Amino acid sequence: MNPEKHATHTSLAARDRILRTAHALFYRDGVRATGIDRIIAESGVTKVTFYRHFSSKNNLVRAYLDYRHREWISWFSDTLARYGGCPDAIVLTMEEWLRTPSYRGCAFINSVGELSDALPEVAQIARNHKEAMIAAIALVLPAVHQRVELARTVALAMDGAIVRAQFDDTPDFALNALKRIIKSLLIE
Amino acid sequence: MNPEKHATHTSLAARDRILRTAHALFYRDGVRATGIDRIIAESGVTKVTFYRHFSSKNNLVRAYLDYRHREWISWFSDTLARYGGCPDAIVLTMEEWLRTPSYRGCAFINSVGELSDALPEVAQIARNHKEAMIAAIALVLPAVHQRVELARTVALAMDGAIVRAQFDDTPDFALNALKRIIKSLLIE
DNA sequence: GCCGAAGTAGACAGGTTTGTCTACAATGGG
DNA sequence: CCCATTGTAGACAAACCTGTCTACTTCGGC
Secondary structure, eight states: OOHHHHOOHHHHHHHHHHHHHHHHHHHHHOTTTSOHHHHHHHHTOOHHHHHHHOSSHHHHHHHHHHHHHHHHHHHHHHHHHHTTSSTHHHHHHHHHHHTSTTOOSOHHHHHHHHHTTTSTTHHHHHHHHHHHHHHHHHTTSOOOTTHHHHHHHHHHHHHHHHHHHHHSSSSHHHHHHHHHHHHHHHHO | OOHHHHOOHHHHHHHHHHHHHHHHHHHHHOSTTSOHHHHHHHHTOOHHHHHHHOSSHHHHHHHHHHHHHHHHHHHHHHHHHHTTSSTHHHHHHHHHHHTOTTOOSOHHHHHHHHHTTTSTTHHHHHHHHHHHHHHHHHTTSOOOTTHHHHHHHHHHHHHHHHHHHHHSSSSHHHHHHHHHHHHHHHHO
């Protein structure tokens, strides 16, 4: 009855392949620009298999955003810790991300711009994602009071750097500006 | 020979109606989500008329971004001046924009996310737009040296506020965070 | 008054989109 | 060992996309 419990390893592999392919294509080319047929062909399944796992493209988009959220947040938390879990870790972690060759901005910001009318809950999904990002940031900030409010402000500057690095040739300016803003906020 | 010189007032009206309709729909619903047929129907022209003015959808998109750029920059400069042309005018101008009911974020950030592969020059168009925005900001900042560099940093924070306000219910947090960042940057 | 530019209505081509359908094979747990 | 689940291949429907085409009208400048 419960598909989660009855899923075999082969079915998990098929579902997983679809989700990974969708993630790669949706993130790289955009959700609207990517057709179901393309995802089906590149993940090596058939249409029936696909529609048995995801009853519609919108459901696949929801699964993609959920998958992206979990992957990105765990990568972000781990990388902040790897760089020492101090305020400086923020810019270093961002630098590592923004210099990734496959970097194409924030999947959630991009999806809100693309889908706000077609998939209304995407705004709420984006808010949840940013809230988790803010919580991770707060952990590496000094324990001033209103630490979460400070983390929110830092997160807003990060979003500015994220979109700026998306259309600049190099992320250098975005990273320098972010560093300057964080330093300035922490001096007070 | 020169279509600019031979254009009659009726033809200008038709071209203008198409451009305004395209602007409204592209900005509200996104470029990929808006079909040519819809723009044609809502601007009250026929397909032949449309394709006489814009030889392809991509050309219409370019014209839309150019139109948006000129309109937005002149509104932004005027509004900064209207609020006194001082640093405080930045947040007040942003507040006026972000509280507009039709607010849907920055047309250029949205277009980069949607079209970066389909229309490669959109990244350059976005950079040009932000450069003009930075120049307008610099005019209201105190005449410190490196004023333009300061304006660039302020612009990055504005971009953060722009995307944040796009998926929040109210722009209150984005505006407060922006105010805090600008104040902090100007204290030094 | 003629001619070119710009307008009208609407059919059409060729491609792409999402989603359904039939028919059949493999496989693993009760 | 049987049967539900999951998989395969591929045709199909119905809508939508961009762009072209024919055929006719309106209007302004030379």
